[in-house]
Amino acid sequence: QVQLVESGGGLVQAGESLRLSCQASGRTVSSYAMAWFRQAPGKEREFVASIGWSDSNASYSESVKGRFTISRDNAKNTVYLQMNSLKPEDTAIYYCRARYTVYNYWGQGTQVTVSS
Numbered sequence: 001q002v003q004l005v006e007s008g009g010g011l012v013q014a015g016e017s018l019r020l021s022c023q024a025s026g027r028t029v030s031s032y033a034m035a036w037f038r039q040a041p042g043k044e045r046e047f048v049a050s051i052g053w054s055d056s057n058a059s060y061s062e063s064v065k066g067r068f069t070i071s072r073d074n075a076k077n078t079v080y081l082q083m084n085s086l087k088p089e090d091t092a093i094y095y096c097r098a099r100y101t102v103y104n105y106w107g108q109g110t111q112v113t114v115s116s
Contacts (some may be wrong), residue, residue: 004098009110010111011114013116014087016114018083020080021080024098025077029077029100030053034097035047035051036070036079036095036096039095046061047061051070051079068081079096093111095109
């Protein structure tokens, strides 16, 4: 089993930055594909960014491309999401997901609120 705990969310103004962290425990996730998703009130959960075992294998949704950066520190069993130039439409609960073959693990989420 893998446990994921997100942190770093908060209330910021438009244009500011936040860095989310996803700390994994239970197993080493260096070989897991890691991803961030988000869910805004009344909307479905949507993909934000993902990263393979190597930092060179990252992908982003069009809505965050150029503003968000996903990275991982396998030595710390942690994945990060650097969010710059935040917009009010980025307001959501952000979830971390670890995937290995057919197994998916989710964290409890961290709230990000961006005021205009």
